[in-house]
Amino acid sequence: MTNYTPVYPGTVTKYVIVESFTITPADLAIRAYEIAGEVIVKETCFGLVINGKEEDVTRIITELRRIDPDHIFTKDRGFPPGDARRCRASLGGARPGFHGIEYEMQILPYVSHGLAEIRKRTIEEIPSPASPLEHPALDIGKLKKLMEAQEP
């Protein structure tokens, strides 16, 4: 058993993920470096990983969001950037956790559209989504469609 000493104690790490037609991770990285101060900024294929004191990271993320608020998303990360336990450079293959981000990135355009729309429309007038906990009876039209789709 060996002793474990954390690398960056007292810091937070956050992902900044960009899904935009106009902004690339490189653009964000340049802007982040300009205002970085004492934080670590790592550019990735989907955005940035930022590590530092919480107030510094929050300040940089607030600033970066202003570039394209509906298309820049953030998320906490447990490990610091480049950590050998997670970095694909040392593990090979996709980083654990990448597949989750990859899946949700397919949905981000709909969320971005939603964020833009709620500013244009009155939020009370937007209907609620159907509750997934309700299990309505099979619609007769849908049943007919299913029957017609059967092979003879």
Place this chain on the structure above:
Amino acid sequence: MVKVFIYPATSLILSDMVARFGHTPLSSAIAIRERIQTPGLESPPLQITPEEPKKGLKWAAVEVPAGVRGRMSLYGPMVEEAEAAIIINDADLSFGCMGCARTNELIKFLLREKDIPKLDLVYPKNEEDGVRFVAAIKRFLDGLGGAK
């Protein structure tokens, strides 16, 4: 600021929405960071030690596999801490081994048992769904009050 448990606990979309609308998301990264930043004995990759399944006994019985109890030592305290929850019900990405699957079931059960405001959703499948999805989350989070 209200502490909102998100399910799936690794969700980028929910984590962003909760933080964007002024509250604190409780996600698995928070629990992992706590362990990664605590000095002790080396136990790679997640610094999960044999102590964790013992802590998990608070939420799962002793005959439940150690994998579920170990995972519950990460999520259990956050479920207890949560003041609200947003649950996505068709989150295929959270599917993993049987340990993950059973832990997910237990987390959802504990959340449903808890008397806190909850929002159940599914992922949007088109742009109009996206508008309803975002609006529902915003209405829910605004209704909690105390947004920063």
